Amino acid sequence: MSTDAEHTGSQGRSDPPARVTRRAALQTAASAVAFATAPASNAQQTGPTTSAAAEGSTIRLIVNGQPRTLSVDPRQSILDILRETLDLTGTKKGCNAGACGACTVLLNGQRINSCLALAAMHDGAEITTIEGLAKGDDLHPLQQAFIERDGLQCGYCTPGQIMSGVACISEGHAGSVQEIKAWMSGNICRCGAYAGIVEAISDVAKGGKL
Amino acid sequence: MNPQAIGKPLTRIDGRAKVTGAARYAAEFNQPNQAYAVIVSSTIGLGRITGIDPAAEHLPGVLAIISHLNAPRLPYNPHKGGIDPSYGERLHVLQDDQVRFYGQPVALVVADTLVRAERAAAALRITYDAQHPIVGPRDKQAKPIAPEADGRLEADNVRGDPEAALASAAVAVDITSDIARQNHHPMEPHATIAAWDGDRLTLWSKSQFVANEQEEIAAVFGMAPENVQVICPFVGGAFGTSLRTWPHVTLAALAARQVGRPVKLALTRRQMSFTTGHRPRTLQRMALGATRDGRLTSIIHEGTGETSRYEQFIESLTSGTDFMYSCPNVRTRYRLVPLDTGTPTYMRGPGEASGMYALETALDELAYKLGIDPIELRRRNEPRIDESTNRPFSSRSLMACYDIGAERFGWAKRTPEPQSMRDGRLLIGMGTATATYPAMQFPASARARLLADGTAEIESAASDMGPGTYTSMTQVAADTLGIPVGRVRFSLGNSDFPPAPPHGGSQTMAAVGSAIRAACLAVQDLLVERAAANPRSPAHNMGKEALEWVDGHLRRKGGAASGQSYAEIVGAAGGVPVEATVSVARDPEIDNKYSMHAFGAVFVEVSVDPDVGIARVRRALGAYGAGRIVNPRLARSQCLGGMIGGIGMALMEHTSLDARDGRPVNAHMAEYLLPVNLDIPDLDVLFVDEVDPHVNPLGVKGLGEVSLVGMAPAIANAVFHATGRRIHELPIRIEHLLGV
Ligand code: FES
Ligand code: FES
Numbered sequence: 001m002s003t004d005a006e007h008t009g010s011q012g013r014s015d016p017p018a019r020v021t022r023r024a025a026l027q028t029a030a031s032a033v034a035f036a037t038a039p040a041s042n043a044q045q046t047g048p049t050t051s052a053a054a055e056g057s058t059i060r061l062i063v064n065g066q067p068r069t070l071s072v073d074p075r076q077s078i079l080d081i082l083r084e085t086l087d088l089t090g091t092k093k094g095c096n097a098g099a100c101g102a103c104t105v106l107l108n109g110q111r112i113n114s115c116l117a118l119a120a121m122h123d124g125a126e127i128t129t130i131e132g133l134a135k136g137d138d139l140h141p142l143q144q145a146f147i148e149r150d151g152l153q154c155g156y157c158t159p160g161q162i163m164s165g166v167a168c169i170s171e172g173h174a175g176s177v178q179e180i181k182a183w184m185s186g187n188i189c190r191c192g193a194y195a196g197i198v199e200a201i202s203d204v205a206k207g208g209k210l
Numbered sequence: 211m212n213p214q215a216i217g218k219p220l221t222r223i224d225g226r227a228k229v230t231g232a233a234r235y236a237a238e239f240n241q242p243n244q245a246y247a248v249i250v251s252s253t254i255g256l257g258r259i260t261g262i263d264p265a266a267e268h269l270p271g272v273l274a275i276i277s278h279l280n281a282p283r284l285p286y287n288p289h290k291g292g293i294d295p296s297y298g299e300r301l302h303v304l305q306d307d308q309v310r311f312y313g314q315p316v317a318l319v320v321a322d323t324l325v326r327a328e329r330a331a332a333a334l335r336i337t338y339d340a341q342h343p344i345v346g347p348r349d350k351q352a353k354p355i356a357p358e359a360d361g362r363l364e365a366d367n368v369r370g371d372p373e374a375a376l377a378s379a380a381v382a383v384d385i386t387s388d389i390a391r392q393n394h395h396p397m398e399p400h401a402t403i404a405a406w407d408g409d410r411l412t413l414w415s416k417s418q419f420v421a422n423e424q425e426e427i428a429a430v431f432g433m434a435p436e437n438v439q440v441i442c443p444f445v446g447g448a449f450g451t452s453l454r455t456w457p458h459v460t461l462a463a464l465a466a467r468q469v470g471r472p473v474k475l476a477l478t479r480r481q482m483s484f485t486t487g488h489r490p491r492t493l494q495r496m497a498l499g500a501t502r503d504g505r506l507t508s509i510i511h512e513g514t515g516e517t518s519r520y521e522q523f524i525e526s527l528t529s530g531t532d533f534m535y536s537c538p539n540v541r542t543r544y545r546l547v548p549l550d551t552g553t554p555t556y557m558r559g560p561g562e563a564s565g566m567y568a569l570e571t572a573l574d575e576l577a578y579k580l581g582i583d584p585i586e587l588r589r590r591n592e593p594r595i596d597e598s599t600n601r602p603f604s605s606r607s608l609m610a611c612y613d614i615g616a617e618r619f620g621w622a623k624r625t626p627e628p629q630s631m632r633d634g635r636l637l638i639g640m641g642t643a644t645a646t647y648p649a650m651q652f653p654a655s656a657r658a659r660l661l662a663d664g665t666a667e668i669e670s671a672a673s674d675m676g677p678g679t680y681t682s683m684t685q686v687a688a689d690t691l692g693i694p695v696g697r698v699r700f701s702l703g704n705s706d707f708p709p710a711p712p713h714g715g716s717q718t719m720a721a722v723g724s725a726i727r728a729a730c731l732a733v734q735d736l737l738v739e740r741a742a743a744n745p746r747s748p749a750h751n752m753g754k755e756a757l758e759w760v761d762g763h764l765r766r767k768g769g770a771a772s773g774q775s776y777a778e779i780v781g782a783a784g785g786v787p788v789e790a791t792v793s794v795a796r797d798p799e800i801d802n803k804y805s806m807h808a809f810g811a812v813f814v815e816v817s818v819d820p821d822v823g824i825a826r827v828r829r830a831l832g833a834y835g836a837g838r839i840v841n842p843r844l845a846r847s848q849c850l851g852g853m854i855g856g857i858g859m860a861l862m863e864h865t866s867l868d869a870r871d872g873r874p875v876n877a878h879m880a881e882y883l884l885p886v887n888l889d890i891p892d893l894d895v896l897f898v899d900e901v902d903p904h905v906n907p908l909g910v911k912g913l914g915e916v917s918l919v920g921m922a923p924a925i926a927n928a929v930f931h932a933t934g935r936r937i938h939e940l941p942i943r944i945e946h947l948l949g950v
Pocket of ligand 1: 092093094095096097098099100101102103104113114115116
């Protein structure tokens with residue numbers, strides 16, 4: 001999945017349950033670097049020993065209601081399948097390591113970081129992406145609320161925020177501003193659209209429209 | 211112009227595309243038969259490549275492994291865009307065996323699928339002859355230099371005799387600061403898809419400056435610029451990192467040519483930490499002298515920023531100090547320390563974000579020494595003119611910002627003594643600081659086209675990385691033409707459009723907005739000519755002076771008839787669209803006459819937990835005087851984003867380099883800390899109703915940068931108020947606050 005060989009080891013969870021997956025929001029730069037990785041060496045990579053036989057298992061996914069039969073490489077994430085194989089580019093890649101939430105989709109109704117989910121391990125799963133949220137021309141109430149509350153700027157984190165927000169509400173974690181903030185802290189917005197994001201989720205949660 | 215749209219809080223025109231996933235960013239323009247390239251980054255910080263084992267070439271799906279050993283020698287014709295350092299030469303990628311910094315691209319793997327390209331890149335064995343890089347400005351072997359004169363910034367400015375004035379000052383402070391290197395880390399990683407068609411190259415590429423990317427790639431490959439097209443309708447955040455064209459764009463084009471297929475190349479998050487610029491680490495000294503009643507008598511500001519060995523990146527680190535306050539004796543000095551790292555680049559609020567930190571924390575310190583309220587101290591030193599140039603300000607609402615900000619924030623409730631405010635066990639502090647950023651306007655051009663159905667198409671090679679360019683420019687065009695926004699379609703992000711300046715420096719509204727306004731006016735003039743030439747038109751044979759445009763209709767001046775609509779005028783001439791392309795530059799006289807800046811006053815309340823040393827922002831307010839606000843909804847969002855960037859700068863962000871090899875040890879989004887939702891409390895944004903008739907015809911100054919500047923010093927000042935501890939480093943970390 002990631003080419004960031006120095007880091008994949010520590011981030012290898014897949015399918016985190018629906019909870020705050022990033023660090024608890026610690027408002028400080030506590031020596032962030034102390035547990036970083038071993039020093040680089042000049043030949044740190046493993047040798048070229050792949051086996052072509054490992055490639056190409058067949059799985060079935062239901063993506064936004066459509067059944068798909070896919071031949072996948074066992075190393076492929078759901079994120080890469082969506083973006084590169086199915087051309088469903090609404091789901092974003094921000095870090096490819098489970099640390100930003102840009103790739104959030106619903107897998108069997110639960111929010112996951114799709115960059116950490118190996119497609120081959122989810123044969124038969126139902127996936128909902130941002131492209132599957134609106135009903136024809138009718139936006140999902142949370143999509144509409146994001147526009148009205150301006151819960152976006154560049155828009156790159158937005159699909160992940162909205163998918164995460166849909167789950168946040170259905171999980172029952174949108175009872176208060178503080179609760180929404182906590183349960184949405186796995187989705188980073190570098191543009192800083194947090195106020196609008198919280199307002200949008202709060203509006204929809206209060207309105208009971210889902 | 212009768213403003214119907216300007217000033218209205220319209221929702222984003224591109225909002226629907228963004229909330230449905232329909233908005234396509236650079237890496238999302240998948241091409242038929244597309245291959246994938248992955249950059250292999252150097253794992254040493256200085257030295258040379260001694261060998262590349264070709265075994266990875268035989269892995270499944272690999273189409274090519276490109277390195278200096280087999281890459282074609284590229285022409286790399288001279289090219290300097292307005293955002294390139296004027297001194298030095300950009301990295302020539304894969305052109306020799308030298309490694310100049312950790313993470314430099316040293317090879318490129320191209321394969322038929324992404325996963326296979328990643329696999330082969332991880333497997334590629336490269337050997338090096340490594341040397342020890344110098345990567346810290348405090349390293350004994352790091353030597354400061356004066357930036358080469360380039361006409362853009364002067365390294366040293368002096369008025370009066372600041373040293374003598376400091377020595378004889380009744381009260382003085384002299385403090386230093388060390389602000390960490392930061393990376394932009396927009397959520398969208400850099401990416402380029404390159405496709406050749408004969409000798410024509412199309413790049414779908416993340417860029418804040420498609421016109422420059424076109425010229426740069428044409429220069430690198432020795433092509434005519436018209437054979438390169440750069441397309442980028444959406445930018446997933448950038449904050450400066452996509453102003454320059456970095457080596458990966460060249461690599462994507464090179465790979466596509468080598469394998470004869472379209473190639474997609476996206477950087478990994480880790481690669482975003484070393485090859486695409488950063489806010490340089492800065493070391494500063496700020497000395498202030500004052501009379502007992504708080505009049506500044508001396509300011510000495512010495513600032514040093516890091517740069518690479520091969521280019522001198524300069525920013526306006528000391529510029530704010532030159533004019534911000536009234537003071538007869540001022541010296542500002544700017545130096546660079548070349549290091550074995552990649553070249554830094556502009557990052558939101560470049561220069562001022564770091565420089566104003568030094569000035570505003572020193573001023574806070576001075577306020578304590580004098581026993582004067584920090585806002586009152588600023589009031590006593592408010593200048594009547596820009597004393598560095600002796601020019602009047604085109605407008606300056608700083609004190610109005612302090613007044614409305616202090617009122618709304620409840621500054622009066624602050625008790626000045628450090629450690630005097632508490633909430634249970636938590637220490638509470640309130641701090642304030644000034645923000646400023648120049649109101650720039652580079653030349654820009656735009657095209658306006660009126661169609662037979664009465665709608666307008668507007669084009670400019672501008673960019674929208676999040677502020678809402680699509681929406682605000684549509685508002686400007688709609689009001690200039692006198693039609694509803696729904697009848698205007700604005701397109702940007704294509705180098706085939708009339709060129710626009712870099713989408714940075716808070717000048718897109720001023721520059722591109724002015725060009726769009728001018729293009730709309732020009733197209734109206736063409737339509738007047740058409741109508742006048744048409745014997746059946748009521749305007750037949752009439753001159754421009756006798757006619758007026760009212761709500762999108764042309765009529766006799768003061769006439770009662772509703773006049774002719776755009777559709778009627780265009781339709782009467784056979785329906786052929788009428789278009790005008792116009793370039794607009796600021797009148798140089800204006801630059802000579804006025805000092806033009808946006809200003810702001812920032813207020814912050816922090817809590818500090820004395821047991822664990824954690825500082826949190828509890829609430830904050832920014833009050834800005836930035837000219838006309840075209841769209842209050844979007845402007846508020848932009849300011850909130852800037853303030854949040856400032857919270858990151860003050861309390862979290864720090865790209866930490868391993869001194870042994872220059873490796874960024876936190877090149878990861880879990881370890882390069884950024885504000886997340888729970889970190890951000892209630893933030894408030896106010897705008898002073900500022901009318902600036904000089905700065906540009908729209909009266910706009912820009913908000914993107916000024917909203918970040920000032921936040922970090924306000925936080926540091928609040929931390930001092932809470933704890934009595936003046937922190938000289940950013941970010942402020944737990945270890946700074948233990949034992950308060
Ligand atoms: S891309 Fe999956 S969490 Fe960042
Ligand atoms: S809108 Fe840009 S990262 Fe969230």
